[in-house]
Amino acid sequence: MQKSQNHDNFAFAVRYKNDIIRKNSSSGAYFQCVARHFIDNGGYVCGCVLEDMKVVHIVSNNVDDITRMAGSKYVQSDMKNCFAEIGKILQDEISVLFSGTSCQTAGLKMYLSNKNIDMNKLLTIDFFCHGVPSPLIFKEYLNNYEKRRNRKPIDYKFRCKDYGWGKASRGSNYFNTILRSTYARAWRRIFFSDLVLRKKCHDCNYCTAYKPADITMGDFWGIEELLPNFNDGMGISVVIIHNRENVKYVTELLDLEYFETDLNDAIKCQYNAFYPSKQNELREKFWHDYFENGFDFAFKKYIYTKSFVIKQKIKMLLFLLRLRNYNG
Numbered sequence: 347m348q349k350s351q352n353h354d355n356f357a358f359a360v361r362y363k364n365d366i367i368r369k370n371s372s373s374g375a376y377f378q379c380v381a382r383h384f385i386d387n388g389g390y391v392c393g394c395v396l397e398d399m400k401v402v403h404i405v406s407n408n409v410d411d412i413t414r415m416a417g418s419k420y421v422q423s424d425m426k427n428c429f430a431e432i433g434k435i436l437q438d439e440i441s442v443l444f445s446g447t448s449c450q451t452a453g454l455k456m457y458l459s460n461k462n463i464d465m466n467k468l469l470t471i472d473f474f475c476h477g478v479p480s481p482l483i484f485k486e487y488l489n490n491y492e493k494r495r496n497r498k499p500i501d502y503k504f505r506c507k508d509y510g511w512g513k514a515s516r517g518s519n520y521f522n523t524i525l526r527s528t529y530a531r532a533w534r535r536i537f538f539s540d541l542v543l544r545k546k547c548h549d550c551n552y553c554t555a556y557k558p559a560d561i562t563m564g565d566f567w568g569i570e571e572l573l574p575n576f577n578d579g580m581g582i583s584v585v586i587i588h589n590r591e592n593v594k595y596v597t598e599l600l601d602l603e604y605f606e607t608d609l610n611d612a613i614k615c616q617y618n619a620f621y622p623s624k625q626n627e628l629r630e631k632f633w634h635d636y637f638e639n640g641f642d643f644a645f646k647k648y649i650y651t652k653s654f655v656i657k658q659k660i661k662m663l664l665f666l667l668r669l670r671n672y673n674g
């Protein structure tokens with residue numbers, strides 16, 4: 347997508363002042379800050395939650411739901427009937443904040459425009475996106491956990507900050523309340539293996555800094571070099587505002603600390619601001635093996651390999667012996 351004449355970009359490094367809320371969010375809790383601002387002012391928020399172990403979007407004006415929306419869920423989210431719900435709320439002239447992938451945002455805008463619904467009271471936030479993994483494989487991964495452990499998964503954290511943010515958050519995934527199991531960490535390996543992203547993600551039109559949403563957020567990778575004094579190790583969001591009028595969603599939010607930065611500096615470590623994630627050359631083989639031989643077979647062959655399990659166990663041992671300061 348090319349920069350259009352009416353498309354300005356303003357880049358910021360931001361962090362929410364409330365450290366507890368920030369700890370539960372993926373980076374600087376920018377989403378939580380804007381979402382709480384919306385419901386405090388009588389609006390609604392549409393965001394992503396884990397409900398009955400399924401990744402779905404919901405619409406709510408309840409602070410407990412907003413809390414559940416914190417954090418990235420690295421699976422394609424089911425939008426259910428959120429577009430229609432948002433349409434109805436906008437027709438009642440109530441503000442709505444929507445947060446999702448760029449393709450979901452573009453889909454929402456197309457839906458509202460086809461229905462001739464006024465979007466003046468809609469604010470959209472998308473994010474730099476590596477791609478969305480298959481919900482089918484996530485379901486298989488959870489079933490496999492249940493079979494192996496003889497225990498139902500009742501919660502999963504795709505990422506947490508018990509040992510900090512950045513490298514330190516890489517190995518931190520929970521099942522139920524159990525942190526750091528090698529199996530819990532395997533979803534991250536599935537995500538970054540690029541074996542099970544939606545096929546279209548490898549040919550995504552939105553890998554650019556000029557996105558369909560009003561605002562784009564992401565992890566501020568490279569912040570330790572750019573603004574070392576602002577980086578406290580607990581997560582900084584990069585925020586790109588695509589229109590001068592919306593700069594207030596950084597500068598006027600009193601609970602937010604921020605620094606304005608150069609756009610190129612802000613996105614230089616964001617691979618997906620420039621290119622879609624490359625398809626793994628074994629992708630077709632993985633799916634073939636999965637359909638022919640089942641999940642456990644494909645999982646052990648491509649993801650949960652003996653060398654992965656051994657490496658993880660060694661890392662964990664070094665971490666427990668305090669010879670390594672993070673467990674990723």
Ligand SMILES: Cc1cc2nc3c(=O)[nH]c(=O)nc-3n(C[C@H](O)[C@H](O)[C@H](O)COP(=O)(O)OP(=O)(O)OC[C@H]3O[C@@H](n4cnc5c(N)ncnc54)[C@H](O)[C@@H]3O)c2cc1C
Nearest residue numbers: 371372373375376377393394415417419445475476564565
């Ligand atoms: C699949 C996926 C891939 C990502 N890839 C990158 C990347 O390559 N680089 C990068 O910098 N950042 C990426 N992010 C964004 C990043 O993980 C953080 O969301 C971002 O740093 C903002 O953090 P935050 O603390 O402000 O907000 P958060 O608390 O993380 O924001 C939560 C909100 O994000 C949205 N969200 C969460 N999961 C999903 C989902 N599955 N589908 C749609 N919307 C969702 C929801 O509205 C949710 O309420 C990705 C996120 C997802 C979900």
